[in-house]
Amino acid sequence: MKRSLLGLVLFAAGTAFAQCEAPAPVSKLLAGPAFGRKVVESQADVDARAAAFRDARAQYPDNYFILRRELQVSYFNQPEERLRVAREWHAGHPGSPMFELLEAFALEGRDTPQAIRRLEALEAGHPEMERVPLELGSLFGSGRFKDKTRAAKELTAYWKLCPESIDGAFLSHVSDNGSPEQVARAAVIVRKRLEAAAGDPVPDQWEDLWRLEFKAHPLAEHAAVRKQIAADLSRFEKSPRRYEVEWEVFLRNGYESMGDQAAVERMSDEIVEQHPESAEARRTVEERWRNQNAPGPATDPTEAEARARASLAANREWHKRWPEDADILHTIFNDLARLPETTPEQFAAAVDEFQAAYRKKADFFTTPPIEFRIAQGYIKYKIRLDQVPALVETGYQDGVRRNAMNLNDDRNDDTARGMFHNSLDSMRINSTGILLDYYILARQPERVKQAMARVDSVDTSKPFARAGMAALRAKAAEAEARKADALLLYRSAIDARQGTFTPPNAKDELADGMARMWKDLGGTAEGFALLSAKPKPTEATDNRWERPPESAARIRASRPERQDLEAGQPGGEDPAGEYLGLLVRPLQSRAPRVSKALRQAEGPPGCHRPQLQRG
Numbered sequence: 367m368k369r370s371l372l373g374l375v376l377f378a379a380g381t382a383f384a385q386c387e388a389p390a391p392v393s394k395l396l397a398g399p400a401f402g403r404k405v406v407e408s409q410a411d412v413d414a415r416a417a418a419f420r421d422a423r424a425q426y427p428d429n430y431f432i433l434r435r436e437l438q439v440s441y442f443n444q445p446e447e448r449l450r451v452a453r454e455w456h457a458g459h460p461g462s463p464m465f466e467l468l469e470a471f472a473l474e475g476r477d478t479p480q481a482i483r484r485l486e487a488l489e490a491g492h493p494e495m496e497r498v499p500l501e502l503g504s505l506f507g508s509g510r511f512k513d514k515t516r517a518a519k520e521l522t523a524y525w526k527l528c529p530e531s532i533d534g535a536f537l538s539h540v541s542d543n544g545s546p547e548q549v550a551r552a553a554v555i556v557r558k559r560l561e562a563a564a565g566d567p568v569p570d571q572w573e574d575l576w577r578l579e580f581k582a583h584p585l586a587e588h589a590a591v592r593k594q595i596a597a598d599l600s601r602f603e604k605s606p607r608r609y610e611v612e613w614e615v616f617l618r619n620g621y622e623s624m625g626d627q628a629a630v631e632r633m634s635d636e637i638v639e640q641h642p643e644s645a646e647a648r649r650t651v652e653e654r655w656r657n658q659n660a661p662g663p664a665t666d667p668t669e670a671e672a673r674a675r676a677s678l679a680a681n682r683e684w685h686k687r688w689p690e691d692a693d694i695l696h697t698i699f700n701d702l703a704r705l706p707e708t709t710p711e712q713f714a715a716a717v718d719e720f721q722a723a724y725r726k727k728a729d730f731f732t733t734p735p736i737e738f739r740i741a742q743g744y745i746k747y748k749i750r751l752d753q754v755p756a757l758v759e760t761g762y763q764d765g766v767r768r769n770a771m772n773l774n775d776d777r778n779d780d781t782a783r784g785m786f787h788n789s790l791d792s793m794r795i796n797s798t799g800i801l802l803d804y805y806i807l808a809r810q811p812e813r814v815k816q817a818m819a820r821v822d823s824v825d826t827s828k829p830f831a832r833a834g835m836a837a838l839r840a841k842a843a844e845a846e847a848r849k850a851d852a853l854l855l856y857r858s859a860i861d862a863r864q865g866t867f868t869p870p871n872a873k874d875e876l877a878d879g880m881a882r883m884w885k886d887l888g889g890t891a892e893g894f895a896l897l898s899a900k901p902k903p904t905e906a907t908d909n910r911w912e913r914p915p916e917s918a919a920r921i922r923a924s925r926p927e928r929q930d931l932e933a934g935q936p937g938g939e940d941p942a943g944e945y946l947g948l949l950v951r952p953l954q955s956r957a958p959r960v961s962k963a964l965r966q967a968e969g970p971p972g973c974h975r976p977q978l979q980r981g
Contacts, residue, residue, distance in 0.1 A: 386496050386528035388431040395422060396435055403439045406728035415440060430464055430497065437472055443771045445476045463492045471501060475775040478511060489523070499523035500535055507543045509777040517543040532556050537574040541581060550582040566607060569616040572598065576623045592624040599624075611641040648688050655680050667873065674704035693730060695720035703743045710747035717743065731768075733789070734796050737761030745803050754804045762797040766790065788831075791824045795834035802841040811846040818842055833862040837876055849883050856880035857897065 388396065395401070400418035404411055419436045426432055433455065441448030452472035456465040467488060473481035482505060489498045503520035506513040521539055525548075528536070532555075540552045556575045560567065576598075579591050599620045607613040618633035634654070638647045659677070664670035678701035681694050688694060699716035702708045717740055724736075732739075741757040744750045772778060772786045801817045804810075818838065826832045840855035856879045863876075877898070884894050 385430070386531045387533045392426055392429055392431050395425075396431065401435060401439065403442060404728075405730050408728070412440075428459070428464070430468070433468055434471060437468065443767075445472075445771075445774070448472045449476060463488060463495060467495065467498060467501070474505065475777050478505065478776050481505070482511070494527070496524060496527045499527075500533075500539065503539050503543065504535065505777070507539060509782070510779040511777065512779070514543065518545065518548075521548065530555050530559060532559050532571055532574075534570060534574065537571075537578065541574070541578055546582070549578055553578040553582045566605065567602065569612075569619075572616075573619060573623070576620070580623075592626075595620060595624040596626070599629075609640060611637060611644050611646055614641075615646055642687065645691075648684065648691060648694075651684065670873075671705060674701045677701045678705070690723050690726065692720060692723040692727060695723050696730075696732075696736065699743070700739060703739075703746065708747075710749045713743050713747050714749055731764075733765065734793065735761030735765050737764075738796060738800060741800050742803075745800070745807060748807065751804065751808060755801065758797050758800050758804075762793060765793045769793075787825065788828060791821075791828070791831050792834070794821050794824055795831065795838060798838055799834075799841060802838065802845050805845045806841070814842050814845045829862075833859065836862040840876070840879060844879065844883065849886050853880060853883035853887065856883060 387393070398418075400415060401422070403415075419432070419440065422432045423429070423436075437448050437452055441451065449469075449472040452465075452469040456462070456469045459465040466484065470481045470484040470488065473484070482502065485498055485502050485505075488495060489502065492498070499520040503517050503524065505511050506517040506520060517539075521544060524536060524539075525531070531537075537552065537556065540548055544552065553575065556571070556578060560571055560575060576591075576595055579594070580588060583591055599617060602608075602613075602617060602620070605613060614633055614637050618630055618637070621629035621633060634650045637644070638650055641647050659673070659680075664673055678698060681697045681701065685691070685694050685698065695716070699713065699720050702713050702716050737757040738761050741754045741761075744754055744757075769786055769790050773783065773790070778786070798817050798820050802814065805813050805817065821835065821838060824831050824835060826835050836855065836859035840852050840859050843849075843852035843855050856876055860876050860880065880897070881894065884897065889897075
C-alpha cells in the first residue's frame, strides 16, 4: 500500500509540474520520425502524426514534453487551432499550472504580451516550475521582445532549479544569450554529464557541447578544443553503430566542426560507397558536383547554356540511381527550360515525371513557387496554356499562406516583418509578370487590368519593387497593344534597375521586350543602338574646384552587397534575404540541416524560432 501511495505521489509530481529534462524513454520516443514535421505534408502524414501523438499520450498520460511537442509540431502553421486545443486541455485540468503553462505557450506568436504576463504570473506563483523561466528566456532571447537582461535573468533562474541540465532548449539559450562565464560553465557541466552517461551517445547533445566549447574559448585556444573533439570522435569511431548512415553523418559533422576536411571527405566517401541508395549519399554526390561546377553566376548566354547542359547530364545520371527523387527531377525540367534545343514534348514529359514524384513525396518547396516555373515553361513552349492561370494562382496562394504565418507572428521585429513584406511583394510582382506574359501570348488584353490589381498595394519605395513595377507596366502596355508606350516603359524599366544588373541565365527579358517593340514599330538597328545606349554621367566643367557629381552607377558599384536586393524584376530573384535564399533551393537536398529543423518545427532562419524540447 505504501509503495502504491509513493508511486501515486511521484506520478502526481511528474505531471503537476514540468521537469529539467524529458525522461529518457519520452525523449527517445519523441526523437522518432513519427513526431517530426515534413517540409510539405499530405493529409496521410498529418493523420499518421496525430495517431502517433494519441498513442504517446496514452502511454505517458499528461506528459508535458509530449503535449508541448504536439502543440508545437502539429499546429506549427495553425496558431488559432493550437490555442483552441491548449484551452481544451486546460479546461479538462482546471487549476493545473502545467496546463496553464501549455496555454501560455500556445499564445506565443499570436498574443505574446499576454503569454509573457501569464508566464510571469506562473513564475511568481510556482517558482519550482523549471520550464517557466526557460519559456520566458526564449521569448526575451530574440525578436521583437528581445531583452538581454531579462534573458540572462531567466537563464539564471532555470539554472538554479536545474544546475546540471543538458536540455536542448536550455543549451541553445545558453549559447545564444548566455554570458561568457555561463557558456564556459555550461560546457564543463555538459561534458561531465555526457562522458559519464551510459549507452549510445546522443548526437545532438554532443554537437551542442562542441558548439559551446568553441564559444567558451578564445580563438587562440581553439586548437585545444579541436584536439578534444578529435578524442571524442576517436571513441565514437569504435561504436557498434559505426557503419549506420546516421552515425556516419554524425561523425562527419564532428570532423567538420573541428575543421578536419580530410576526415570529412573520408566519411563522405564512406556514405556514398556503403549506403549508395540513401538520401545522404545523394546529397553528398550533388553537393560535391555543385562545388566543382558552379563557381558563380553565368553572365554570358553560351556559358549559361553550357552549365545547364552539364547540370542536366549529371542529374540524368543521378536519376538512374534515385529514380523517385523529386529534387533531381525538378532540376532536370529547370535545366531543360534553359536549353534552346529542348522541344515542347521533352519539357512536358519532364514536368509530368517531376509532378508524379512530387505528389508521392513532396519533401521540399521553393521560392518562387514551383508552379511559377512550370507556368513559365508552358508559356515559353506554347503548350498547355489553359493550365497557366490556375498554376499561377495555386503557387501564389500557397506562398501567401506560408508567408502569412511569419507576417502574423507578433514575435517578429520590424526588420523581419519588412523582409516578409518584401517577399510577398516580390511574389505578387512575379506572379503578375507571368500572367501578363500569358495574356500577351493568348491575346487577352481585357484581363490585364484585373491582373495589375494584384500589385496595387506593392510598396514601390523599395528599389526592387520600383524596378519590378516598371517592368510590369511595360508588359501590361504590350499586352494591351500599346506598343509605343510599351517601348518607352521597357526603356524606363531598364533604367530603374539598380547596380550592375546580371540577368538570370544571361537572358534579359526587358531588353528583349524593348527590342521586340522597336521592331514591331518599324525601327532600324541603327536607331535601336541609340535607344539602348546608356546615358553618360554629367561632369562639372565650369569650376575646377567642384568635384564632378558621382554617378549613381558608381555609388551602387561601391555597395555590391545590395545589388541582389535591387535587381528585382518579374521572374527575377526574391529580395527577402537569407531565409528566402534557403527556401529558393529544395530544402531536403540543398540544406539538410535546415530541412531537419523545419521538420521539427523550429521555424525558418530569419524569424523567431521556438526552442525544441529535446531530452
